[in-house]
Amino acid sequence: xxxxxxxxxxxxxxxxxxxxxxxxxxxxxxxxxxxxxxxx
Numbered sequence: 769x770x771x772x773x774x775x776x777x778x779x780x781x782x783x784x785x786x787x788x789x790x791x792x793x794x795x796x797x798x799x800x801x802x803x804x805x806x807x808x
Contacts, residue, residue, distance in 0.1 A: 776800065776803055778795070
């Protein structure tokens with residue numbers, strides 16, 4: 769669901785680290801930053 773919503777890929781090893789909502793938010797924020805940097 770998060771992957772479709774934000775148009776990102778969450779690697780399984782990253783998803784395994786997301787044990788709380790706060791960790792999921794932080795992980796998605798980091799992936800969005802990486803995606804933004806890659807497209808510039």
